[in-house]
Amino acid sequence: MNDVSPDHLCGTGPRLLVPDVVLTPDGPLESHAVVVADGSFGAIGPAAELERLHPRLTPVRLPGHALMPGFVDTHHHLTQSFGAALAFGEPSEIFRRVWAPLEGALDEESAYVAAKLAALESLRGGFTTVADAGTRAAVEADVVAAAARDAGIRCVLGLLCNDAPGEDSADVMAQAHKHLARYDTDDLIHPSLAVSIPEAATARTLRESACLAAEAGAVVQIHVNEHLVAVERSLVRHGLRPLEHLHHVGALGPQLVAAHATLLTPAELTLLADSGAAVSYNPVASAWKGNAVAPAALMAERGIRFGLGTDGTRGDAFRLADAAESAQRLAYGLASGDSSCGAGWTWLEHGARGGADALGLGSFTGTVTEGAAADFLLIDISTPEMRLSWDLPWELVRRGNRDQISAVFVGGRLRLWRGWPTDWDGPALVRQAVELSRSVLERAAVTRTHPTSTAARAGRHRGRSVAR
Template sequence: MTSRTLLEPTDFTSEPMLLLPEYVILRHGPVTNYAVLVENGQFADVGPASELQVRYQDAKQIPIPKAAVMPGFIDAHHHLTQAFGKALAFGEPSEIFKRIWVPLEGSLNEELVYLAGKLAALESLRGGFTTVVDAGTRAEGDLAPLAQAVTDAGLRCVLGLICNDQGGAPTLDPKQILKQAESHLSNWPSGGLIHPSLAISIPEAASNNMLYSVAALSHEAGVMFQTHVNEHLAAVERSIIDRGLRPLEHLYSVEALGPHTLIAHATLLTSHELQLIKETDTAIAYNPVATLWKGNATAPATYMHEEGIRFGIGTDSTRSDGFRLLDAAEATQRLAFGIQVGDFSSGGGWPWFDHATTGGAEAISLEKITGEIAVGKEADFLIIDLDTPEFHPSRDLIWELTRFGNRDQIIGVFVAGNFVYGMGGQSIGTDAP
């Protein structure tokens, strides 16, 4: 093994560029002797290296020995403006949002929203995430400072606007909320790093009409409707007492489930609710670290995978480390469901890698844009150093990345073809250290 030479950002400024790593990780698995052509911020071609080297002789050829090119991780559930509260999140029981997150976010002015978002975005890039889904902030004012923060960092972001019309602080008139929602959806032009989304914090924070209207507006616009559902036992019990329905059943009753709905957590599910999710093609954000730190239960993600239920894997703003998230996703399933039945692999390494990348993009409705090294997709990818002790010997690269992978192996993070973060923690094109 030799010491990895730091990648120089200047090596990746010329386009087209032909990447020549040892491995390229495609949807069906890792391949060797492949090359990837990046041009105009997209994957322009992918195929056998010998063919692409002949086909694109004018492209800048960049050999990357003992390394893998893989899709960037997708964080399917984040709270970017909670970055300043991380030190308060340990040892807390359920419904921490009532005691910490709502007051904290409500105290942020525009400058602090920008700074919190920038800090969270840089941590995400450092952990190998090229896309994050922000579930919405309770900070007052518009979302421009947060959008600016992630754009300045170079991170792709699904940006949620909370549309609650019940509970908590005084809320706007429902007509004003829906007008703001429509404005939010039209604020961000296609082709940029910001992808709009609408959100309700939890079903009980909105009237039935608002739940229906926001979900319908999202579905018509082809964007995601986000909400936290069946995460904590207390919320499930309140819903049963107030409505005679569990939270997910409540969403179904007002026609708020569907292909463009993303349910965060979904840890306390009955068999009936799992069937509703499958029948409506609703997507899930599985948050294993949040389960370990403060949850009441574990989402049955292995079962969801086997049943074809779409899901991504999210951090819930716990720690933005893609490889540790993979490890937690598999290990949490084994501890919660596998040990009791003698399942020592809980689906193997591949499902967790896939749901953190390509499957995650499908869950957040960005599968046409990112999540996969494939022609026409945005060039959101990582370069991973494989010349480390943990990967010698190597037998199954995906299993090894799932259990042994570490963010210090990430030597390059690219979003839309731009080198935005590098080995050693240097952030490219930003004023952060």
């Protein structure tokens, strides 16, 4: 970072930051600066003007850098990080064969380490906020909250409200009430409710969780229309597709974050638009294990709220934005001759501000604006890939990468410097995760249908199917 060290950026007092470019809702602005104070953006404007208005603040000059909002991951499973590399080559609905048994083998220590490891990867990839869709591990949600808080990432923390079959609906809702009230004064944890898939909860619980979340200003995270088999199960059971079922029971509204939403009919798109529900668009998950790509460009055109999500695939925000644009071009743009597919800015916008809005935090984070939480990145734009700049938003989507992230701030505090935490031992956590993951996977009844790449290669040479 040229002559700047992390010492210039640490601390909690007011700071005047002067990068080459500030990425605002109006686009990239040169010769601008920001004042960060009390965890928020205190002022944003021309650098010379802010230096004149704040003579007691020593400007921290950041040559060769852009200051931009942190990305928002609208769909993650933090306690699944020990098995992230088990998803490669697997067919759909691996939650039954991989994620459920893996999370079932977690104890309190391993769940904490797995969640903190996922949070570290997210921060390294430029995410300042992450939505956890609720752990299946037999631990309190506060274990995941502690991991996120200790890592220094903002977390929309889901509590699973599944009550079918055999659960006591009244007890489920009582726990939901407690969860939503538990983090009222927490700086980083924002509680939410979650249901794994619509069929995992009774109609009553789907309806009551929606009402409860709406009253609390929170969201309900539900996997919707992710896989063809899930759509067909819903049709057999209810005579309705999953999104139609949620509408029928009174659970469709602005409080819903529909994760994936890939297999949508025109009628379902209308339901989303009319209800104000939000979608988590997960393009990497579609490529790795899905059945379709959500029509995100069409959603944008119809005013459907959506953000970008990783689904825990990889915590790299720039690669996610690239995948978001590429998936739209491959799935829809090529057939219609649309060479723009969102013009770059669409995916940056929905990767930050749109994601914050989808999670109910639109007035709080996701933009570099006065009064918003100071959740932001410092991006090195002096690299060979970025130095010849003509259109910064497009370049960040198509050519940006995690290695260019010099610093990550959450709530105005420097959390990562060049990929590693500034106030806790990241490498030590990774070593601990390696040791714990071995024992967890040994006792987890994980079933994979695809061999490792080495075994698949050997099987192909011997004339056997790689799927066995």
